Amino acid sequence: MRLVLPAKKAAVRRGLQTIKHSERLSGLPFDTLSNLEIILAEALNNIVKHAYAGHPDGIIELYLSRSEHGLHCVICDTGQKMPNGALPSGLQSDLNCAVADLPEGGFGWFLIRKLAHEVGYTRENGQNRLSFSMEVRTNSPPEP
Template identity: 50%
Template sequence: MPDMPDQRPTLALAFDFASTPAEVRGALGRVARGLDGIGWDAETRGAVELALAEALNNIVEHAYGGAPDGRIHLTLDATAGSADLVIRDSGGAMPGHRLPAGAPVDPEARGDLPEGGFGWYLIRRLASHLSYRRTEGCNRLEIHMRRADHAGGGAE
């Protein structure tokens, strides 16, 4: 029997956008529509959107300090079972050139919650692998996610 090519749907996206909340929303919509097009269900698609939104919003708010003239480059390669996201920007580096550990929300906290860390906690819980490096003035964040019905998350 001859080898049959893999017939699973795949998705490849690569695009640039400005470091603004409106452009981030547009990028998230584009990713969601793409994953929907290859059969990702709402729950697992939502997990990718949440992790990506947290990462992109951190770039807008912290790496570029809210400056709208920054550029973000996003690539997404996905199959029926996994999604690989690569985000590049030329904003400020991560503190210590490392990914923040992130902390869960304290359920006992009352009033104003402190800023910081919750988003990275979510990203780490949702992703199966994370990688960050800074080279030649550019940040590169890689997020690998698996569909919930294919495998569990929890990046270390």
Template identity: 45%
Template sequence: MAETFACSFKATEQGARSCISAVMQGLRDIDLPLDRAGDVQIALAEAVNNIVEHAYFDIEDGEISIQCDLSPEELQIRISDTGPPLPDGQLPVGLPADISGPLETLPEGGFGWHLIRELTCRLHYERQAGSNQLSLFFDMPTKQT
């Protein structure tokens, strides 16, 4: 049986920090395995911060909703926002940034989607009724007996 909880917050940097912290506490409360918590927190933070920085770049009253469904096999985190749709209605490819050059030429950003793709087992995005729906899926470790 899946455990579920949800929260929503204003799309600000402070709101994002508070909500990510609340989501992680909620996941611990419904027994997210400790060995998955770090990956989940990093991917969630990258996704939420992308929404705050890009989808709501010039919108002051943006709202983000998060729903978590945790079963023994999988965690699904569904993130909803009403910002503009992703370009071409597709998730970014998320190729790793080129870090082969000198330190001063390294990019400041461009690592987020690659990290999200590396830390999740799959992603799903759709635009539905004026809302972006991004789902992050994480496999849960099998319990050793």
């Protein structure tokens, strides 16, 4: 499956709906589809907000494939590179503090790293390339 999206929040929402209802992903366990949606929402919104900050005409390309081993996804953009040319650590924030002192953001990469496998990032010829895999469990509980 290949999707090309304008780097806009509304396009990300539409793209997520397209993926969620795709025939190619039909039959996936509910938890796998939900986790995929969380990962993609975090990654795509980060691209819109950070990679294309100040450049609203950006394009995001998403490639999603399914095999007997699970799902594999590659997301490409030509926005700004990741800080230091590497993925954020994705460490969980310290939550042992007053509610008013909790950080507003910073949970996205923790979630991505928690839910995905083989998360990788490269930048070549001005293009960012984020990739990840997901295991597909066949013993998932039924959809609520």
